Amino acid sequence: MSRTSWMSVGRTLTPRQTSLLTVLSFLTPLILWSVVSYVPWIWHPQVLIDDAGGSTAMAVGNRVERSRFVEENAALAVAGKPLASGTPVNPVFLPAPDAVAKALYNAFTTPPRRGDMWLHQSLWHSIKIIAWGFAIAACIGVPLGIACGVWAFSSRLVEPFVDFLRYMPPPTFGALALAVLGINDEPKVAIIVIGILFNMILVVANTTRLVDRGLIEAAQTLGAGNRKLVTRVVIPAILPNLYNDLRIFLGVGWTYLTIAEMIGASSGISQFINQQGKYRNYDNVFSGIIVIGLVGLVTDQVLAFIGRFLFPWTGKTNGPGAIAVWRILTFVPATLFRLVGRSFRRSQP
Amino acid sequence: MSATLAPLPFSTPSLTPEEIANRFVRLRQRPVAMEVQNLGKRFQTPQSASGKGGEAVALNNVNFQVYRREIMTVIGPSGCGKSTLVRILAGLEQASSGRVLVDGKPVDGPGPDRGMVFQAYTLFPWLTVLKNVMFGLSMQGIGHDEARSQALQWIEMVGLERFAENYPHQLSGGMKQRVAIARALAAKPRILLMDEPFGALDPQTRAQMQSYLLQIWQNVNITIVFITHDLDEAVLLADRVCVLGAADESHPGGHLKTIMDVHLPYPHDVDVLKDPRFLEIRRQLDELVHPRRPLALDRLPIVKMTQRGDEVG
Known part of the structure; x- marks a missing residue:
């Protein structure tokens, strides 16, 4: 498809293009969110400690900054103690899409x-x-x-x-x-x-x-x-x-x-x-x-x-569909209006 | 009001000039439907940056009478105030001086005795054709069923019975204007004012509408004042043509130049366009509306911008 058919100034898009873009407009943020959540080397500034090793500063289940985790492990290595291990995670305020979906389900x-x-x-x-x-x-x-x-x-x-x-x-x-x-x-x-x-x-x-x-x-x-x-x-x-x-x-x-x-x-x-x-x-x-x-x-x-x-x-x-819907929606008020109007005219000499 | 129109009788070109002239004598013996007396209109012009606002004269002391059941067309160059005139006649604008009488009673604001057809159709888009035509009738307090049956007759007369339940956006320009005419006539006005009603239509539709209007007019008790800037239209439709002039040295604003009797076989129909008498009247009118100017005034100060040898003629 040529570029102009998507980007020409002042032109409307085809219905197909329109629905595709509508889907994309929701899909793009969702994809970005998923990428940030599920691809471990993108962002993930913290480490969730699985095993504290010889560290006394970190405990299992802690979230620590990645730089601190690296420093701590380096110190442990120098001291010859067992290293701590953990998984890179995002901060607690950015849960992954599946966690939110589960929460949404659980909330109900x-x-x-x-x-x-x-x-x-x-x-x-x-x-x-x-x-x-x-x-x-x-x-x-x-x-x-x-x-x-x-x-x-x-x-x-x-x-x-x-x-x-x-x-x-x-x-x-x-x-x-x-x-x-x-x-x-x-x-x-x-x-x-x-x-x-x-x-x-x-x-x-x-x-x-x-x-x-x-x-x-x-x-x-x-x-x-x-x-x-x-x-x-x-x-x-x-x-x-x-x-x-x-x-x-x-x-x-x-x-x-x-x-x-x-x-x-x-x-x-x-x-x-x-x-x-x-x-x-x-x-x-x-x-x-x-x-x-x-x-x-x-x-x-x-x-x-x-x-x-x-x-x-x-x-x-x-088309007749729209007009039929209009007639149905307005039937009661229109009839009332007409009846009231008629009786009003009758009551006048 | 009659049912469907019978085809027009052919105009009778055999009429002698005396017979045609006699018709205008008879026309002037009819009652006056509308009288315009010393009508003037001044506008305040907006304040300019340099000083205080001034006053512009749109119409200056216009006097004429419209007789019952005639068609008077009003023509003039742009800026002669013909639209202002018809809006004052309709009561949509106030005159600064003078007055308008309909059947001897002074006009004060718009009213159903003066129907109007506008260039911009102005059909109510939320109403069907039928409901549009019923509008004026229900404004006069006529009951729904009676209004409906009268409206249907008018719709039939303009040949749109198949479209009675359609909305205006589904109609072509010519059809819309026929609905507008039916809507105005259904309210039974004494006078029908038409402000360049066919101006937005293509030439073919326009000719058709002119023919429709002449047929309707012959079958309905109505007096018509018809504003146009088209010379053919002005002569074709009119019993008399009212010629307005724009402001010039001797007149500060739009003014009445003359009222011209259209000495043509009647009733008019589109065949009259080929009549040599029609062409002569049209020529006279053209001279009145567009006074001859020295050709030099119309020359554009253009420098030749094509290559030599590339002449167009």
């Missing part, structure tokens, strides 16, 4: 120490925190953002102050959140809300402002008044972009999670990770980190996949 199968939570319990707790934080932020941020995008009045009234607020790092509100909301989950949710909300208002406002003016003008010449312009033109017009915005903010929620969970009584997946770090079970630490990544990635991909079917008019999904 073997009961944790007394008083600790299962990994899935921690994870579920974290997901609940994020879900609440995201839901609250979206309930406030989306309507406010749309209002700012539609009316210059609300934009000028809200956006300058929000712009000021969003530069304050959410963790700085931690102490305040604890004082106001107690030490349980409420301040954690509050940190997620603060982390998402202010940016969400500005992003949604901008998305709203990008609505094609021509569509609004066309609707006006067809007799749409102010309220109808918002409900029948602006909101449907921004839906696909709004959906993507919210998808991104769900991801932002995960980035504030770890900080949020450290506030007050620490909890959730980050408490699991910290606890395992204290026990120096770094394989568990890695499995916790990987689980967060996986949950985030899977959620995002699932939402992206659903998004392709939600908005058949964007032309990104063709």
Whole structure:
């Protein structure tokens, strides 16, 4: 295959190339990690002592720096004592992939120490925190953002102050959140809300402002008044972009999670990770980190996949399948909307 | 509103000039559908680095009347304010002076009595063709079933019944513009404003759309104001052509030059393009729109950059 077909500027790749690269993008770090873990002469700065020999400074099971091990053995050789032996290893904070895989498996199968939570319990707790934080932020941020995008009045009234607020790092509100909301989950949710909300208002406002003016003008010449312009033109017009915005903010929620969970009584997946770090079970630490990544990635991909079917008019999904999915998804709300509208019209003289 | 269009009767080239002239007498006896009075539009130009912002005149004291069921085309060189004019007529922009009357009532903002077809289609991408055409009807509070059956008739009239359930992105440019026309007409406006609606179409589709428009116009009670920069289109479609001029020594901004009656056999159809009278009217219009300039002004100051002997002619 010629070089240009992989590297030409501004061209899209074939589906085959795309999936190959996607696999590679995950495979490359995994291969690097395996190489560093399993090839003994790459890195491996420490030696795990199998037999201390005549040394009094080293004991079996110790990890010593390789240079110290060499010096110690040299000293032992001079003294004529038996040499120590050991295997080159990486520091304890870099477990090998198989150790992490085992830990991941064990975390779901073997009961944790007394008083600790299962990994899935921690994870579920974290997901609940994020879900609440995201839901609250979206309930406030989306309507406010749309209002700012539609009316210059609300934009000028809200956006300058929000712009000021969003530069304050959410963790700085931690102490305040604890004082106001107690030490349980409420301040954690509050940190997620603060982390998402202010940016969400500005992003949604901008998305709203990008609505094609021509569509609004066309609707006006067809007799749409102010309220109808918002409900029948602006909101449907921004839906696909709004959906993507919210998808991104769900991801932002995960980035504030770890900080949020450290506030007050620490909890959730980050408490699991910290606890395992204290026990120096770094394989568990890695499995916790990987689980967060996986949950985030899977959620995002699932939402992206659903998004392709939600908005058949964007032309990104063709075919009757997408439209059928759309009809099924919107059947209940559309019917309700129609019935309410009809009875409303009947009730008017 | 009628069902599918019958083919046009052939225009009657045998009409005498008197008969054609009489038609314009009758046209002027019709009620005035839209009246433009002393219309002016000034823009604040943005502040420049050197000093404070100034004022640009887009339109200067424009007066004309549009009679019921005529097609008036508006033509002029770029910068004469024809788009500004139609946007003011639609109520999408405010006039700085003067006023626009529709059926004697002054225009204040956009409204369903003046439908508009834009060059950029402006179909709602999230609605099917059918729902797009139903939009204006449901804005007027017409119930779903009634709106649907009316919309279907309009869609049938523009020949797109097979595409009623399609989304706009699945249609070609010409089809989109037919939907846009059906959508505007379905709301039953008094006047249809068209802002270079066929400007983005290829020449063949454009000719087809002109023919469609003439057929629709004959079958629907509608008055049309049609903005274009294409001379053929202006003459072919119009009962009367409104010629705007750009700013010059005697006028600070876009202004009305003249309104020209198109003395051609009627109803017009595409055959008229070959009529010598058509060519004569087109020539007159060309002189009005593009006044002759000394040839020297159009000469580019180009130095010869090819080799000697490599002449192209």
